[in-house]
Amino acid sequence: MAHGTTAADEVAAAHRALAAAGQADMVWGHAAVRDPEGRGLWTKASGWGLEEITPERVVLLSDDGEVLAGDGPRHIEFHIHAALMRARPDVGATVHTHAEATVAFAALGVPLRPLSHDAVPFLAPDVVRFTGTSDLVATRALGDALATAIGTANGCLIPGHGMVTVGPDVATAVMHAALLERACRIQLSAGGGGGPVVWSSDADVAAKRRNLWTAAQLAAGYDYLVRTADRRFGDAAHGTDVHGG
Numbered sequence: 001m002a003h004g005t006t007a008a009d010e011v012a013a014a015h016r017a018l019a020a021a022g023q024a025d026m027v028w029g030h031a032a033v034r035d036p037e038g039r040g041l042w043t044k045a046s047g048w049g050l051e052e053i054t055p056e057r058v059v060l061l062s063d064d065g066e067v068l069a070g071d072g073p074r075h076i077e078f079h080i081h082a083a084l085m086r087a088r089p090d091v092g093a094t095v096h097t098h099a100e101a102t103v104a105f106a107a108l109g110v111p112l113r114p115l116s117h118d119a120v121p122f123l124a125p126d127v128v129r130f131t132g133t134s135d136l137v138a139t140r141a142l143g144d145a146l147a148t149a150i151g152t153a154n155g156c157l158i159p160g161h162g163m164v165t166v167g168p169d170v171a172t173a174v175m176h177a178a179l180l181e182r183a184c185r186i187q188l189s190a191g192g193g194g195g196p197v198v199w200s201s202d203a204d205v206a207a208k209r210r211n212l213w214t215a216a217q218l219a220a221g222y223d224y225l226v227r228t229a230d231r232r233f234g235d236a237a238h239g240t241d242v243h244g245g
C-alpha cells in the first residue's frame, strides 16, 4: 500500500477511502489535507468522482483558492476546508461529503443518539449542525461561519446538504466521516423500526470516548478502507487503470 508518501498521494487515497466507505455523490464531495510546506491545502480537482481520484487529479490551493499546483478546476466549496484550516491549527485534514444517511438523518431534526460506537466522537451532547445555509458554502464568510459552528468538535451535519468532519490527520478525518455516516444510518434504521428507545448511558459514552477511537484504531480502520478501495477500484497508487465498482 503506497498511500501517504506525499500530500498528493495522501489526499488521493483519502478520496478513494471515502468512496469505499459509501460516501460518493457522483462528482461531489471532497477531502483536503493541509500542505506540509504551509502553502495551503491539497484537494481533488472538480469533475471526478471520489473513487476516480489519483495523485494526478489533485490540486494544491492557496487559502483564497488559487491553484498553485496540479491541473483542473477547483471545487466551489473549497472554502469549507480553507476556513477550518485557518480556524483550527490542530486540524490537518478535512472532509465534506453529501453522504445520503447524514442528509436523511439531519432532515429528521432529532438528536443523534449513541446507538452504536459510531456516534461517540460527535456527541457534546448532540452532533453539531451548521444551519447558516443549506446552499453551497461558496464564500469565505460562509466557510468561517461553518468553522465557528464546529468550534472544537470533530464534525457537523449541514441539514439540507451534507456533512463535514475534521482530524489531525487524514486517517482521522476520513474515519470521522465514515463513523458519522454510520451513526446516522443506524439511527435511521432504528427509526424505521419505531425507535430508538435504548442507547448508551452518559457514563458509557464518557468511557467510550476514552477507549474506542484511539489513533491506532482510527488508523486501522482507515487502512482497511484504503485496501478496500484498492480492491474495488484498482490500485491507483500502482498505476492500475481506475474502473467502476
Ligand SMILES: [Zn+2]
Residues within 6 Å of the ligand: 028, 029, 077, 096, 097, 098, 136, 161, 162
Ligand atoms: Zn457540498
